Every structure is written in structure tokens, then in C-alpha cells.
Amino acid sequence: MPSLTLDGKKVDFQPGETIIQAATRENVDIPYYCWHPRLSVAANCRMCLVEVEKAPKLMPACQTAATEGMVVHTQNEKVKDAQRAVHEFLLVNHPIDCPICDQAGECKLQDYYMEYQLKPSRVIEHKVNKPRLEQLGPHVVYNAERCVVCTRCVRFMDEVAQNSQLGVFNRGDHSEIGCAPGTTLDDPYSLNTVDVCPVGALTSTIFRFKQRAWNLKRSDSVCSGCARGCNVHVDQRSGVVYRLLPRDNDAVNKAWLCDEGRLTYNRPNEGKITEALVREGQDAPITTDGVAGLGKAVDLLKPLANAGMGVAASLSLHATVEEAYVFGRFVKDVLQADTIAVLGLTPGSQDDLLRVADKNPNRAGVMAVFADLNLKPVDERELMQRMKSGTVKAWLAVGHETSFGPELAAAAKALEVVVHIAYARGPIAEVARVTLPAVSWVQTDGTWVNVQQRAQRLKVGFLPEHDAKPSHAWLMDIASRLGVAYAWPSMTTLRAEIESQLPAFREVKLTQVPPTGTQLPWAVPAEAASKI
Amino acid sequence: MTDTAFDLPTRNMEIALGPSHPAMHGTVRMMVELDGETIVKTETEVGFLHRGFEKESESVHWAQIMPYCDRLNYVSPLINNFAYAMALEKLCEVEIPERAKYIRVIAAEISRICDHMTCNGAMGMEVGGFTPFLYMVEARELLYDIVEELTGQRITVNFARIGGVAHDLPPGFAGRCKEALNKAFKLFDDADALLTRNRIFIDRMNKVGRITKEQAIAYGITGPMLRATGVAYDLRKAAPYDVYDRMDFDVPVGENGDTYDRWLVRLEEARQSRRIVEQALAQIPPGPICIEDPRFVLPPKDEVYTSIEGLMNHFKLIIEGARVPAGEVYGYTEGGNGELGFYIVSDGSGKPYKCRVRSPCFTAMQLLDPILLPGNMISDIVPIFGSVNMIGGECDR
Numbered sequence: 001m002p003s004l005t006l007d008g009k010k011v012d013f014q015p016g017e018t019i020i021q022a023a024t025r026e027n028v029d030i031p032y033y034c035w036h037p038r039l040s041v042a043a044n045c046r047m048c049l050v051e052v053e054k055a056p057k058l059m060p061a062c063q064t065a066a067t068e069g070m071v072v073h074t075q076n077e078k079v080k081d082a083q084r085a086v087h088e089f090l091l092v093n094h095p096i097d098c099p100i101c102d103q104a105g106e107c108k109l110q111d112y113y114m115e116y117q118l119k120p121s122r123v124i125e126h127k128v129n130k131p132r133l134e135q136l137g138p139h140v141v142y143n144a145e146r147c148v149v150c151t152r153c154v155r156f157m158d159e160v161a162q163n164s165q166l167g168v169f170n171r172g173d174h175s176e177i178g179c180a181p182g183t184t185l186d187d188p189y190s191l192n193t194v195d196v197c198p199v200g201a202l203t204s205t206i207f208r209f210k211q212r213a214w215n216l217k218r219s220d221s222v223c224s225g226c227a228r229g230c231n232v233h234v235d236q237r238s239g240v241v242y243r244l245l246p247r248d249n250d251a252v253n254k255a256w257l258c259d260e261g262r263l264t265y266n267r268p269n270e271g272k273i274t275e276a277l278v279r280e281g282q283d284a285p286i287t288t289d290g291v292a293g294l295g296k297a298v299d300l301l302k303p304l305a306n307a308g309m310g311v312a313a314s315l316s317l318h319a320t321v322e323e324a325y326v327f328g329r330f331v332k333d334v335l336q337a338d339t340i341a342v343l344g345l346t347p348g349s350q351d352d353l354l355r356v357a358d359k360n361p362n363r364a365g366v367m368a369v370f371a372d373l374n375l376k377p378v379d380e381r382e383l384m385q386r387m388k389s390g391t392v393k394a395w396l397a398v399g400h401e402t403s404f405g406p407e408l409a410a411a412a413k414a415l416e417v418v419v420h421i422a423y424a425r426g427p428i429a430e431v432a433r434v435t436l437p438a439v440s441w442v443q444t445d446g447t448w449v450n451v452q453q454r455a456q457r458l459k460v461g462f463l464p465e466h467d468a469k470p471s472h473a474w475l476m477d478i479a480s481r482l483g484v485a486y487a488w489p490s491m492t493t494l495r496a497e498i499e500s501q502l503p504a505f506r507e508v509k510l511t512q513v514p515p516t517g518t519q520l521p522w523a524v525p526a527e528a529a530s531k532i
Numbered sequence: 533m534t535d536t537a538f539d540l541p542t543r544n545m546e547i548a549l550g551p552s553h554p555a556m557h558g559t560v561r562m563m564v565e566l567d568g569e570t571i572v573k574t575e576t577e578v579g580f581l582h583r584g585f586e587k588e589s590e591s592v593h594w595a596q597i598m599p600y601c602d603r604l605n606y607v608s609p610l611i612n613n614f615a616y617a618m619a620l621e622k623l624c625e626v627e628i629p630e631r632a633k634y635i636r637v638i639a640a641e642i643s644r645i646c647d648h649m650t651c652n653g654a655m656g657m658e659v660g661g662f663t664p665f666l667y668m669v670e671a672r673e674l675l676y677d678i679v680e681e682l683t684g685q686r687i688t689v690n691f692a693r694i695g696g697v698a699h700d701l702p703p704g705f706a707g708r709c710k711e712a713l714n715k716a717f718k719l720f721d722d723a724d725a726l727l728t729r730n731r732i733f734i735d736r737m738n739k740v741g742r743i744t745k746e747q748a749i750a751y752g753i754t755g756p757m758l759r760a761t762g763v764a765y766d767l768r769k770a771a772p773y774d775v776y777d778r779m780d781f782d783v784p785v786g787e788n789g790d791t792y793d794r795w796l797v798r799l800e801e802a803r804q805s806r807r808i809v810e811q812a813l814a815q816i817p818p819g820p821i822c823i824e825d826p827r828f829v830l831p832p833k834d835e836v837y838t839s840i841e842g843l844m845n846h847f848k849l850i851i852e853g854a855r856v857p858a859g860e861v862y863g864y865t866e867g868g869n870g871e872l873g874f875y876i877v878s879d880g881s882g883k884p885y886k887c888r889v890r891s892p893c894f895t896a897m898q899l900l901d902p903i904l905l906p907g908n909m910i911s912d913i914v915p916i917f918g919s920v921n922m923i924g925g926e927c928d929r
Binding site: 091094095096097098099104105109110111113114117118119120121123214 | 827835837838841847852
């Protein structure tokens with residue numbers, strides 16, 4: 001393998017790599033704005049200049065190919081001078097905006113100022129004024145004064161979104177990013193430009209002025225927007241989710257996330273239930289505590305248990321594999337329901353990048369569990385039909401996601417018993433006799449299987465509030481009240497049982513899913529293909 | 533035992549002193565086992581004022597710890613500030629300006645006087661003399677006024693910064709400071725005259741609560757308690773910091789290591805501190821009061837408001853904290869009660885990885901149960917305990 005000398009240390013590299021790629025692998029810090037590991041090289045910010053012996057000038061590390069025997073210095077005075085000077089130039093026209101800038105706290109200009117410049121301003125001229133509030137598209141706002149014209153956003157649109165909606169206009173210190181006259185940045189992947197923007201020039205309309213970056217707490221999760229299951233960071237504060245950002249995963253979404261997925265950030269917040277709802281007669285549901293709600297649910301389900309006649313149980317396709325297993329055992333051992341249904345959101349838009357038509361993140365997982373448990377679920381239409389025809393008289397609905405919410409709720413209104421477990425108040429909660437508070441996917445410890453048949457782990461970003469707990473915990477509580485004791489003291493024991501009991505998961509280490517997921521040895525459907 | 537005496541079937545009595553008791557300064561509890569009025573055994577319990585200073589420090593920025601330091605030894609908060617700042621400066625490898633060193637010496641010595649006045653005043657009260665306490669506290673209040681003039685607060689001063697101090701001496705400070713010292717020491721001398729040669733006071737204090745040199749050293753005792761045993765160990769002389777090497781002052785020592793010697797040592801130390809303050813006020817040079825290092829010190833406000841460089845600098849220092857280089861360090865000063873040290877570990881981030889306080893009175897409190905109290909009378913507990921000068925905030929952290 002060829003090698004070069006980096007700050008006196010011998011570093012191996014693959015032929016074709018650049019200096020910055022070799023340095024990044026060696027954890028040698030070279031600052032950069034325009035370079036992005038997943039975009040083409042522009043070498044226009046000049047922040048990554050390094051000294052290469054025998055080269056007449058400093059060379060941009062992001063563009064200079066590593067060659068055998070090359071001697072590179074990244075820490076000497078000459079390089080540091082260049083970094084200071086380049087950074088000073090970048091700040092010449094930068095507005096005094098940090099207190100009102102959404103990027104503040106996660107801005108590379110601030111970070112690099114502290115690391116590489118640390119000198120007071122020498123500018124006495126007026127700063128160049130440019131447009132400060134340009135609505136580039138439905139979700140993206142552009143502030144030209146803050147822009148360092150690194151063209152990462154332009155390159156993202158050209159190369160990844162394959163939709164050249166952005167370009168650089170004008171020259172010199174009047175350069176700015178924009179759309180061609182009469183067009184807007186309305187690509188379904190437009191918000192990735194906000195992520196790749198190293199400064200506060202591009203900001204997202206859904207996050208603007210909502211929270212300061214340093215107040216947010218971050219957890220790892222998976223997007224619930226569709227069956228792709230893009231890996232995300234969940235940023236929340238005090239139990240309110242403010243944004244979803246892509247998390248790197250080479251096997252799924254690389255570093256990207258669609259706008260539609262990002263907009264699901266509000267699902268865990270909207271109509272959140274943290275206490276039980278109980279409804280008497282035709283009245284509206286009233287709030288009560290979890291213990292009373294559980295008692296009520298048990299009273300309602302007790303006469304049904306083992307009766308076996310006219311009892312339906314449905315599970316949302318947003319449930320985790322673990323929840324699906326407990327649900328499956330519950331309906332077999334406790335409820336002996338004769339109608340099993342899976343409910344989920346209506347298919348939506350798709351493309352050849354990330355989005356798939358199925359908007360339910362765990363169809364593959366739930367279906368695999370049900371198949372192994374010998375449960376033959378019907379769809380939502382069939383469930384409605386059976387309710388209308390009177391075959392179904394009682395209904396246990398786990399999860400609030402449905403395709404025909406109001407219609408289904410109207411059909412369910414006539415039922416004698418509707419017990420609901422959900423984290424948000426939807427149409428079913430309005431007709432249920434009891435609704436027990438569950439937790440959303442950002443507060444759940446569980447596993448989803450995406451369309452690529454990849455098992456990915458959800459983590460608890462923040463603890464459930466009040467009486468809320470995962471739906472499988474409620475099902476276990478109800479089961480124990482009805483005389484069936486399940487012994488799964490922890491998620492690990494539950495997962496171990498799934499591994500040992502279900503043939504589909506026998507080869508899978510469900511207990512040890514790494515942060516980027518595990519590919520399951522299942523047949524991958526054609527719609528899983530992606531050009532990302 | 534004479535033949536007229538006979539064994540009464542008595543049992544030892546256990547009484548609980550504190551934690552809420554007017555004589556238990558701060559909050560401390562002693563389970564005292566008494567045979568008649570003689571102390572057989574005591575069990576001292578500290579920690580009632582524990583606020584988790586060290587753990588809390590790990591979750592805030594370096595600069596945000598400064599006001600927490602005020603709440604350690606709250607009678608001499610400035611010394612705590614300086615001890616913490618000195619530890620950080622050692623780690624950051626910065627040298628503070630001359631003027632800042634002088635300001636630190638002046639402020640620290642005023643604090644030491646306050647500390648000794650409080651302890652000795654309370655010691656008079658402990659044995660029934662309320663007047664000297666009022667004199668001493670009134671004197672201390674005059675000095676607190678000076679502290680307030682300098683820092684803006686009597687106690688919660690938040691005055692030190694990495695690389696210097698927060699404010700310069702206000703105009704005319706030297707004159708007012710000397711005037712306050714004159715007034716305060718007049719009261720101080722009155723209290724001294726009321727007690728030091730007082731027969732009753734001497735009887736209560738002399739040869740009570742004795743420790744030897746060897747015991748004191750073995751237990752790691754520092755400060756006036758150590759010096760009262762005859763060991764002339766004072767960090768300002770033994771390992772001079774700031775500008776103490778330029779100051780002419782004596783280190784008073786006792787002979788017997790008893791409560792009376794501790795009283796005398798503190799009296800004399802306060803007088804020596806006054807000498808230091810007066811010398812420092814005379815010598816203090818003009819110049820900056822803080823370093824100008826953008827890595828640790830906030831930029832001037834006009835730069836923050838008018839340039840992006842200044843704003844970013846300010847922003848990063850406030851939001852993420854100054855990045856103190858990775859490493860570990862022990863910084864120390866001679867506090868009111870002895871060696872006040874900060875052991876700090878940095879992982880290079882804006883917050884400490886560990887911030888441990890070596891508090892002098894926590895060490896001194898160890899002596900109570902094994903050496904100081906057993907064998908004494910119950911009425912001696914309070915003066916002996918008072919002479920240890922346990923400050924809850926510092927001991928319990």
C-alpha cells in the first residue's frame with residue numbers, strides 16, 4: 001500500500017485518495033467548509049490548505065491526491081497563518097448575527113474561529129449587504145450575508161437529489177446562492193441543503209427560532225415516515241421533539257433524509273396521551289390515571305377472554321417487533337381473538353432515492369412475527385366490514401395509526417367494547433371505552449425491520465411521562481390481571497425468547513443490534529432498491 | 533476511692549448535640565457519651581450541608597464554578613475564588629498580571645481577617661462572652677463593606693477570573709481600606725483586651741483540647757490549628773504564590789496546641805494580615821488586572837457588539853466554556869483554616885472532568901473524636917469545636 005508522511009508520521013492510503021481522506025482516517029484535524037465526504041470536491045473555501053514539500057504553494061488537502069512519498073505538514077506556522085488568514089477573509093462580510101442565528105452553537109464558523117483564528121477584527125470598511133431573508137422554497141430560508149459560498153448545497157442538489165435547482169449567482173463578494181428566476185427549491189430532499197450548510201445561511205422553516213441548538217438533547221432513532229427506516233438523530237427538549245436529523249448509515253440512507261420524513265418530527269408531540277382516557281356511554285372521553293384505566297380495561301376484557309366469539313384485535317404497523325410478539329402471544333393466550341388485523345397509514349409518494357410507498361416503518365417485522373405465530377391478519381377494510389356486519393363485537397386496538405380513521409371509528413362506535421392502547425389521540429380514542437397511554441417510537445426500546453429487511457434499533461430518547469408506558473407493558477399488565485403471567489423481566493429476555501421461539505428470527509441476534517442495524521437473511525423486495 | 537464513696541449504679545448517658553443547635557456552627561451532629569459530665573466518647577457526623585459541589589462542578593463550565601466556590605468557606609469566599617483560579621491558571625499555563633496578583637493578596641488578606649474575627653468572636657461567645665462577639669462581628673462588617681466595594685457583594689463575590697480578577701480597585705480604595713482597617717482593629721483590640729488576659733477565659737481555654745505537633749502532622753492538619761502546636765508552616769511562606777514573597781510578615785506559632793493557643797495564633801495572624809494589606813496597598817503597580825487571552829477570557833464588550841470575531845469569541849466562551857487543556861493539577865492557597873486546595877482534572881472540554889476540594893476544616897474535624905474531645909467536660913465541647921472553626925460549606929462541600 002502506498003504511504004505518505006503526515007506531520008512526521010507514516011500514513012498508508014488507498015490509491016486515488018486525497019490528503020484529507022488519509023488525514024481524517026488518522027484523526028488529524030484539517031479544517032474544511034466546502035469539502036463533504038459524500039459530495040464532489042470543490043476546493044473553494046481554502047480552509048484545508050496544507051503544506052506539501054516540494055510544492056510551490058500551500059495545497060488544498062481536499063483536492064490534492066495523495067501520492068507515494070509525499071511529505072505533508074498540517075500543523076506548522078505557515079499552515080496556521082494560512083488558516084488564520086482564510087478565516088479572517090470568511091468573516092470579513094459576516095454579519096454580527098450569532099444571537100439571532102439558528103446555527104449558533106453548531107456553526108463551523110464559530111468552532112473554527114476558536115480553533116484556528118482567535119484574533120480580533122481588523123476590518124474598518126462596511127460589510128457588504130445582501131438579502132437576508134430569501135425564501136428559496138417551502139422549507140428553506142436563505143440568508144446571503146451569512147453564506148460562505150462553499151456550494152455544498154448546490155452540489156447536493158446536483159449530485160444527490162439529481163435536481164439542479166440551486167446555483168451560484170454574481171461574482172466576488174457579491175456571490176450568492178439562489179434558484180433560477182421563477183423557480184423554487186421544492187425538491188422533496190430540499191432540507192438536506194440545510195444540513196450540509198456549515199454556517200447559518202440555509203435554515204429550515206420548521207425549526208427556525210424554535211430552540212437553540214445547545215439546549216437540545218440528542219438520541220439515536222429511526223425515521224417513522226416510511227418503510228425505508230432512515231437512521232435519524234432525535235433532538236428534543238423537555239419531552240418535545242423539535243427536529244429529526246439524518247444519522248449516517250451507509251447501508252440505508254448514507255447521510256440524507258427526505259423532507260417528508262423530517263416533517264414527522266411532530267408526531268410524538270401532537271395529541272400525546274400520558275394518562276388514561278375513559279368514556280362512559282356516548283360522552284366524550286375523560287382523563288383518569290393509569291391504574292384506573294387499567295382496571296377499566298381489565299373489566300371490559302375479562303368477559304371476552306376465552307369467549308372467542310366476535311373479538312377483534314388489531315396492531316399498528318408502527319409497532320416494534322417486540323410489541324408484535326407480545327401482542328401475538330396476548331391474543332392467542334389471553335384474548336383468543338378470532339379476528340386479527342394490522343392497521344397502518346395509507347401508501348404515499350415514492351421515488352428511487354429514499355422514499356418508499358409503504359408509510360409504515362415495521363410492516364416487515366410485524367408480518368414476520370405474525371407469520372411465525374400462525375396469526376393470519378386481515379386488513380383494515382376487512383376489519384371494518386366485520387364490524388359493520390356484526391361478526392366483531394369487541395375490539396382491542398393497539399396503536400392509533402390507521403388509513404381510514406374516521407370511517408373505522410364510525411364503524412367501531414356500535415361495538416360493545418373498544419379498548420385502545422396508543423400514544424396519541426386519534427379517531428379510535430374518541431370511540432374507545434378505555435384508552436391506555438403508550439409511548440411513541442422515540443421513547444420506546446424496540447426493533448423495526450425496514451423494507452430492505454434490515455433490523456434497526458429504536459432507543460429511549462427520554463423517559464415516558466406520567467402513566468405512559470410501552471403497549472407491550474400494558475398488555476403484560478392486563479394479561480397478569482386476567483391470570484396469564486408472562487415472565488419477561490427485561491427487553492433482553494423478551495428478545496431472547498423471540499430469537500428462540502420464532503423461526504424467522506432464529507438466525508438473527510435480536511439482542512445485539514448494532515447502531516447501524518443488522519441485515520436479516522430474508523428475501524428483499526424489489527421496492528427496496530435505492531439510487532442514493 | 534475512699535470508703536465513704538460507693539458505687540452508684542450509673543450508666544453512661546448518650547446525648548445528641550445538633551445538627552440543629554445554636555452552638556454547632558454550620559450543621560453538624562455529635563453523639564456524645566457522658567459519664568457524669570465527662571466525655572467518654574463522641575461520634576461526630578458531618579455532611580449535613582453537603583450540596584454536591586464536586587459533582588455539580590462536572591456539569592457546569594469552568595467559569596460557572598467560580599460562584600459555587602463562594603459557598604465553600606463563606607466567611608472568606610475570596611480565598612476560595614483565588615485557590616480555584618490559581619489551579620486553573622496552572623493548568624492553562626498562564627501568568628496573571630502583577631496588579632491582579634496584588635489585588636488578590638489584598639482581597640485574600642482582608643478575607644483572612646474576616647475569617648479569624650468570626651472564629652475568635654464566636655469563641656468568646658462560646659464561653660459566655662457575648663460582647664467580644666459583637667465587637668468582632670461589627671469589625672468584620674466594616675471589612676465586608678470594603679469587600680463589597682471591591683466586588684459588589686459582601687459574600688457571594690464571584691471575583692476571580694481565569695487570568696486575573698473581575699474588577700480593578702475602585703478609586704480611593706486604599707484610603708478607605710486603611711480607614712476601615714483602623715476602625716475594625718480598634719474593635720478587634722477591644723475584644724482582645726476583654727478576653728486574652730481574662731482569668732475566666734484563660735481557665736476555660738488553657739490546656740483544653742490539646743494536640744501535639746506529631747498528632748497534628750499525622751492527621752494532615754494545616755493552618756492556625758497546626759501553627760498553634762508550634763509548627764511554623766504557612767503556605768504563604770513555605771510555597772509563596774502571588775506576591776507573598778515580597779511581603780514582610782511573621783508566622784505566629786503557639787506552644788501547647790490547645791484552644792487558648794489557637795485563639796492567640798488567630799489574633800496575631802489577623803494583625804499580620806493587616807500588615808500585608810498595608811504593604812500591598814503601598815506597592816501595588818498600575819496595569820491590567822486580567823490577561824488578554826481569547827482562549828479563556830471574554831473579549832471587551834465593544835468588540836462583542838461591533839465585530840463578528842468578538843461576538844463568536846464571547847459566544848463560544850459562554851455557551852461551551854473556556855477549553856482548559858487536558859491534564860490534572862493541584863492548586864493551593866493558605867485559606868483561613870489552612871491549606872485550601874483544588875485538585876482538578878480536565879479532559880480538554882469546557883467542563884471539569886473532576887474538581888475535588890481539599891478543605892482544611894474537613895481534615896481538622898477528624899481530630900474531634902479521637903483526640904480533642906474525650907476526657908474533657910461536656911461544657912468544653914463547644915469551645916473546642918469552635919476553635920476548629922468548622923465551616924459547614926467548606927467541610928461538607
